[in-house]
Amino acid sequence: MHQKKLEEYRRDRLDEMTIAELQKELTEGHITSEELVLMYKENISLRDKNTNAVLEINPDALLTAQALDFERRHKGPRSELHGIPLLVKDNMNTADRMHTSAGSLALKDHYARQDAKVIDRLRQAGAVILGKTNMTEWANFMSDKMTNGYSSRGGLVKNPYGPFDVGGSSSGSAAGVASNLAAAAVGTETSGSIINPAAQNSLVGIKPTVGMISRQGIIPLAHTQDTAGPLGRTVEDAVTVFAALVGTDSEDAITAFAEPFEGYDWKEHLKENGLQGVKLAVPRELIQGSIRDEQLTLFEKALEDLGKCGAEILDAVSLGSDQEDLGFSVLLHEFKADLNAYLAETDATNPIRSLADVIAFNNENSEDMLKFGQNLLEQANRLTGNLTEREYIEALERNRFLAAEQGIHATLKEVGADVFVLPQDFGCNVGAAAGFPSITVPYDFSETNEPFGITFSGQAFGEPKLIEYAYAFEQATKGRRKP
Numbered sequence: 284m285h286q287k288k289l290e291e292y293r294r295d296r297l298d299e300m301t302i303a304e305l306q307k308e309l310t311e312g313h314i315t316s317e318e319l320v321l322m323y324k325e326n327i328s329l330r331d332k333n334t335n336a337v338l339e340i341n342p343d344a345l346l347t348a349q350a351l352d353f354e355r356r357h358k359g360p361r362s363e364l365h366g367i368p369l370l371v372k373d374n375m376n377t378a379d380r381m382h383t384s385a386g387s388l389a390l391k392d393h394y395a396r397q398d399a400k401v402i403d404r405l406r407q408a409g410a411v412i413l414g415k416t417n418m419t420e421w422a423n424f425m426s427d428k429m430t431n432g433y434s435s436r437g438g439l440v441k442n443p444y445g446p447f448d449v450g451g452s453s454s455g456s457a458a459g460v461a462s463n464l465a466a467a468a469v470g471t472e473t474s475g476s477i478i479n480p481a482a483q484n485s486l487v488g489i490k491p492t493v494g495m496i497s498r499q500g501i502i503p504l505a506h507t508q509d510t511a512g513p514l515g516r517t518v519e520d521a522v523t524v525f526a527a528l529v530g531t532d533s534e535d536a537i538t539a540f541a542e543p544f545e546g547y548d549w550k551e552h553l554k555e556n557g558l559q560g561v562k563l564a565v566p567r568e569l570i571q572g573s574i575r576d577e578q579l580t581l582f583e584k585a586l587e588d589l590g591k592c593g594a595e596i597l598d599a600v601s602l603g604s605d606q607e608d609l610g611f612s613v614l615l616h617e618f619k620a621d622l623n624a625y626l627a628e629t630d631a632t633n634p635i636r637s638l639a640d641v642i643a644f645n646n647e648n649s650e651d652m653l654k655f656g657q658n659l660l661e662q663a664n665r666l667t668g669n670l671t672e673r674e675y676i677e678a679l680e681r682n683r684f685l686a687a688e689q690g691i692h693a694t695l696k697e698v699g700a701d702v703f704v705l706p707q708d709f710g711c712n713v714g715a716a717a718g719f720p721s722i723t724v725p726y727d728f729s730e731t732n733e734p735f736g737i738t739f740s741g742q743a744f745g746e747p748k749l750i751e752y753a754y755a756f757e758q759a760t761k762g763r764r765k766p
Contacts, residue, residue, distance in 0.1 A: 284325050293322040298463045299765055302367055302520045305466060309355065309366050316348035316355075316366030316411060319466075323368050323413060327464050330443075336459035338373050338437045340414040342380050348411050363523050365409030370459050370468040373415040373437075374422060375399045375511070376500035381412075385502045386420040386434025388651060389635050389644040396630055399500025400532045401469060401511045408527040413465050416455030421641075421660070422473060422504045423452040424618055429655040431479075432458075442483060443766035447733045450480030450708075456514050457484040462766060467515040467524050473504040473614065475711035477512045481723040482707040482736035485763045487521040487753065488514050490711075492743045493718035494540040497532035503621035505614045507679065508715050516763060518724065518754045522549050525746075540744065549750065555758045557751030559593035563739075564600040564700035569710040581727050581735045582706040585760075589704065589737075592759050594752075597700050602690050602713065612678035613716075615659075619668035638664050686716035691742065702741040702752060714740045722746075722753040725763035736762075 284290035292314065300308075308314045324340060331337050341347075351366045360366070371377070374385045376395030384390035398406065405412065417437035419429060431451035432440030440454040443462045450457055453470025457480035460468045470477045472490045481488025489512045496511050503509055511528060515521035526549045531538045565586070574582070586596050623637050635641055642660050645652035666672065690713055695701070703710065707723075714721050721740040728734055739752045757763075 284321070289318055289322055293325055297322055297326070299516060300466075301517055302363060302466050302523050305367060306360070306363055306365070310360070315352045316368075317345060317352055319366065320344050320348045320368050320411060320413065323465055326462070327414070330462050331464060334441050334443050334458040334462050335438055336416055336440055336455040336462065336464060337370065338415045338417045338455065339381055341377075341412050344368065344411055344413050351409055351411065354409075361407070361409035362527065364405065364527055366411060367409075367466050368411045368413040369405060369524070370414055370416050370456060370465040371402065371405075371412060372453055372456050372468070372470045373418050374471060374502035375402055375469070377402050377412060377415070379412070381415050383415075383502065384436050385422065386418045386436050387641070388435045388648065389641050390633070391436055393629060393633050393635070395500065397500065400497035400534065401528050402500070404527055404530060405469070410527070416453075416459050416468060418455055419452035422471065422476060422502075424504050424614065424659050425657050426655040426659055428658075433655070435652050435654075444485065444734055445732050448483055450483035452476040453480050453514065457481060457486055457488070460484070460514050460516060461486055467513055467520050469511055469524065469528070470514050471501060471509065471511050472715065473508045474715035475708045477514065478711050478721050478723045478738055479708040481514055482738070483734055485725040485728075485734035485736070486514050486516060486723075487518050487725065487757070488512065488723045489521050489525050489746070490714070490721045491525070491529075491746060492540070492720045494537040495544065495720075495744065495746065496528045496541070497530070497535040497538050499532055499534040503618075503625055505617035506621050507613065507617060508718060518750065518757045519550075519553055522553065522750055525549065549747070552747045552750040553754045554751050555755055556593070557755035558589060561594045561702070561752060562597055562700045563589060563594050563702060563704040564597045564695060564698055566602040566694070566703060566705070566710060567599045568601060569713070570706060574706060574709065577729050578706055578735060581729070582737075585706070585726050585737050586704075588760055589756065592755055597698050600694060600698050600700070602694050612674060613682055615663045616666055616670055616672065616675035616678075619663045619666055620670050623668055638668075682716040686713045687719065691717055691719055691740070695742065702739050702745070702749065705738045705740065707736055708738060710740065711738070717743070719743050720746050720749055722749045724753045724757050726760055727762050728764070
């Protein structure tokens with residue numbers, strides 16, 4: 284950077300600064316939001332060649348930051364996010380000069396006509412939308428052979444910690460935050476797409492209860508499981524972004540459940556003693572046979588540390604259902620219906636109007652588009668998209684019963700536990716099918732430097748307690764380190 288002051292700040296101080304620390308610097312006049320944008324853009328230009336996390340920079344970010352600096356001087360900050368640069372996943376509509384493509388070249392020229400509700404809420408809070416992040420194409424629902432983090436539009440997102448799985452599908456959001464390319468990011472999850480990349484990139488990821496955050500304006504996968512959520516380097520950072528996203532939306536009926544949390548003081552749940560007396564259930568059946576020995580060793584060590592924090596470990600608890608019982612049927616049926624509805628409402632200049640159009644585009648441009656095939660797209664397109672099939676209705680009821688009622692609800696009540704604790708993203712399908720929340724926290728690293736995290740999963744709208752557990756564990760273990 285040409286400004287010595289900024290280059291020294293970027294090089295010596297910016298990395299790993301929390302949102303609260305950045306806000307204090309802004310309030311005291313040591314830096315401006317404009318300077319923050321310049322420094323993060325410099326980080327992107329220097330570091331993103333190693334991660335490929337950012338698809339495009341918002342060309343209006345610098346001007347937005349300047350306007351927010353002016354507003355701060357004359358009116359004061361809007362919120363804790365005022366002037367803070369954030370990255371957002373490329374499946375979220377932004378009514379600006381950035382594209383919204385879900386990582387697909389089929390939508391490389393698509394501009395959204397209005398902001399997604401989550402983007403609108405971030406802008407209202409004063410955040411600077413710095414750019415769009417790369418992601419696993421179509422939220423990892425194009426092919427069951429696709430590598431996590433790959434998209435035809437952006438190429439492959441790489442894990443900043445080494446030759447490890449970067450996680451999907453919010454891959455770029457995670458790798459970008461882990462590499463200090465922004466203060467935090469927003470991703471989306473249908474089944475593991477926040478929790479998995481958070482664990483793989485030494486980050487905190489919050490997968491909220493479906494209904495806590497609006498889904499309006501987000502390219503969908505399956506409406507009964509889709510949700511947006513934050514990725515941050517600390518629990519407090521993730522909670523700060525989460526607080527801005529939570530709220531009702533007249534265009535998304537399920538968010539009526541979020542009304543009690545509007546204006547809620549989420550920070551009161553940042554308690555260092557938050558695990559004292561808490562009963563944690565360990566459903567071993569969800570990890571047996573698939574967890575690596577090294578990860579199991581780290582998990583056992585984490586359970587010991589949880590005990591030192593005052594938690595009681597209830598081990599080898601049976602969940603009463605298996606992830607394999609849940610299957611893909613609900614996702615397959617809802618994907619066609621939801622994507623067709625989204626594409627039909629895009630601007631008339633967009634030639635891609637349906638899932639069938641996506642498949643046709645891919646076939647016509649097979650060299651660029653079909654590196655991993657598109658069997659999931661084709662499988663979904665063979666369904667009616669009317670959501671009337673007996674197979675879909677039975678699968679939806681079965682998933683909700685097995686995951687929510689028979690699984691999470693009944694098990695926690697039967698054993699007297701407060702929440703489940705699991706390694707990495709194991710068991711994420713169960714919570715996703717139920718629509719229930721999870722939080723992942725960095726814990727440690729393997730001998731080869733692969734990140735390892737711990738996930739707390741609980742009851743619907745149980746985010747306040749999950750935040751307490753996650754914060755207490757984070758403060759006791761300090762498991763994150765930058766790449």
